[in-house]
Amino acid sequence: MKVTKSDITISAVAPKQYPDVGFPEIALAGRSNVGKSSFINKMINRKSLARTSSKPGKTQTLNFYLINEIFHFVDVPGYGYAKVSKTEREAWGRMLETYFTERENLKATILVVDLRHEPTKDDIKMYDFLKHYDLPVIVVATKLDKLKKNQIHKHIKRVKDTLQLEKGDVVVPFSSETGQGKEEAWREIERFL
Numbered sequence: 001m002k003v004t005k006s007d008i009t010i011s012a013v014a015p016k017q018y019p020d021v022g023f024p025e026i027a028l029a030g031r032s033n034v035g036k037s038s039f040i041n042k043m044i045n046r047k048s049l050a051r052t053s054s055k056p057g058k059t060q061t062l063n064f065y066l067i068n069e070i071f072h073f074v075d076v077p078g079y080g081y082a083k084v085s086k087t088e089r090e091a092w093g094r095m096l097e098t099y100f101t102e103r104e105n106l107k108a109t110i111l112v113v114d115l116r117h118e119p120t121k122d123d124i125k126m127y128d129f130l131k132h133y134d135l136p137v138i139v140v141a142t143k144l145d146k147l148k149k150n151q152i153h154k155h156i157k158r159v160k161d162t163l164q165l166e167k168g169d170v171v172v173p174f175s176s177e178t179g180q181g182k183e184e185a186w187r188e189i190e191r192f193l
């Protein structure tokens with residue numbers, strides 16, 4: 001997809017603020033600091049529409065980005081940030097669960113993981129949660145540029161094995177630095193629009 005228009009629609013703190021226009025939504029999930037904002041920015045050719053922050057876990061809102069006036073990318077709060085209180089974490093958890101289980105506009109979720117590392121317990125939980133609710137998942141394994149060529153295959157296999165990826169689900173190796181994987185990521189997304 002050639003992105004010619006992208007804008008933030010809203011940073012929603014509560015469901016009543018979610019956009020009520022019926023655009024399809026592609027959500028982004030992943031642990032904080034994994035590279036979600038960088039992924040969005042690279043996909044839409046913007047330097048910093050999605051905030052890449054040095055303070056992981058600070059985004060406690062659902063950020064809706066309208067792309068080409070066709071669909072919304074929905075950036076959800078990153079998980080696995082140790083320094084938030086239990087109460088805060090539970091509140092996010094409820095907000096996310098409601099969004100993922102009740103939002104009719106939601107067509108697919110991009111689970112962003114770090115290709116350098118084995119997926120975390122939280123990554124596995126997120127994948128299992130989405131599969132449990134029969135929600136389509138696209139796994140994007142980012143920071144591809146940080147690996148040597150001869151390591152890539154092994155790392156992709158580790159992501160697949162650790163998540164116990166179901167048949168038909170894909171892992172898209174991606175780099176927000178170089179743009180590698182961008183076309184494949186768009187192809188996967190467009191299947192759901």
Ligand code: GDP
Nearest residue numbers: 032033034035036037038052053143175176177
């Ligand atoms: P978020 O918290 O998931 O939105 O993560 P960010 O997009 O803010 O990224 C966290 C850090 O990882 C930033 O310093 C980014 O520059 C860096 N980063 C993200 N994606 C990549 C990538 O593909 N390659 C490299 N080398 N660094 C990346």
